[in-house]
Amino acid sequence: MYGLINQAVKEMVVEGHGEAIWEKIRLEAGVVDVFVSMDQYPEEVTDKLVRAASAILHLSPSDILAGFGQYWVGFASRNYDYVLDMSGQDFLAFIKNLNNMHARIGLWMPDLKPPSFLVTDETPGAFKLHYRSSRNGYAPMVKGLLTGLGERFNTDVTIDHVRGADQGLNYEEFVVTYAIRTQSAIL
Numbered sequence: 023m024y025g026l027i028n029q030a031v032k033e034m035v036v037e038g039h040g041e042a043i044w045e046k047i048r049l050e051a052g053v054v055d056v057f058v059s060m061d062q063y064p065e066e067v068t069d070k071l072v073r074a075a076s077a078i079l080h081l082s083p084s085d086i087l088a089g090f091g092q093y094w095v096g097f098a099s100r101n102y103d104y105v106l107d108m109s110g111q112d113f114l115a116f117i118k119n120l121n122n123m124h125a126r127i128g129l130w131m132p133d134l135k136p137p138s139f140l141v142t143d144e145t146p147g148a149f150k151l152h153y154r155s156s157r158n159g160y161a162p163m164v165k166g167l168l169t170g171l172g173e174r175f176n177t178d179v180t181i182d183h184v185r186g187a188d189q190g191l192n193y194e195e196f197v198v199t200y201a202i203r204t205q206s207a208i209l
C-alpha cells in the first residue's frame with residue numbers, strides 16, 4: 023500500500039484528536055511516525071493502524087474505515103483536486119469514472135493495486151455498485167467514500183451494503199440511492 027494512505031490516516035487522527043492521541047495510536051500499532059507517500063508499506067501497517075485507532079478511540083474498525091473513506095475525499099480534494107476535477111462533474115458520472123481515475127493515478131503510482139467498480143441496475147436516483155478489490159475488509163471504507171463524494175457533489179446519498187464475500191461473492195454489492203440537493207427558496 024502506498025504511504026499516502028497511512029499518511030492520510032495520520033492526518034485524520036491528528037486533525038480530529040490531536041498529536042498525543044496519534045502518538046498513542048501509532049505506538050500501539052507499532053508503526054513509524056512519518057510515512058513517505060510514494061513508498062510501499064506492507065498491508066498490515068494500515069490494518070494495524072485501523073485496529074489501534076479502533077481500540078484507542080473506542081470505535082469499531084468499520085467506523086474507523088468509514089470515517090477514513092469520508093475523510094479521504096476531502097484529503098484528495100486538498101491535495102489532488104485536479105485529478106478529482108477531471109473525473110466527473112456529478113455523483114453518478116464520477117462513480118462511473120472511478121476505474122479510469124485510478125488507471126490515470128497508476129501512471130504516476132505504478133505499483134498501485136486499485137479497486138474496481140461497476141454500476142448496474144441503474145434507475146433514476148438509484149443504482150447498484152459492485153466493488154472488487156485484491157484486499158479484504160475495505161467495504162466500510164467504500165461506504166464512507168460514497169458519503170464523501172455525495173458531499174462533494176451536493177448530493178444526498180444513502181448506501182446499503184447488501185451482500186459480498188460473506189455470501190460467497192467475489193465482490194461487495196451496495197445499493198445506492200441519491201438525490202441532488204436543491205436550494206430551498208428564501209421567501
Ligand code: HEM
Pocket residue numbers: 023024026027095098102105106120124127131133134135136137154155156157160163164167168
Ligand atoms: C485523487 C484521488 C485518489 C487517489 C490519489 C487515490 C489513490 C489510491 C491509493 C494510493 C490507494 C492505495 C492502493 C495501493 O497503494 O495499492 C487507493 C485505494 C483505494 N481507493 Fe483510491 N484514490 C483516489 C480517490 C478515490 C476515490 C474518490 C475513491 C472512491 C470510491 C477511491 C477508492 C479507493 C478504495 C476503496 C481503495 C482501497 C483499496 C482497495 O479497495 O483495494 N479512491 N487509492
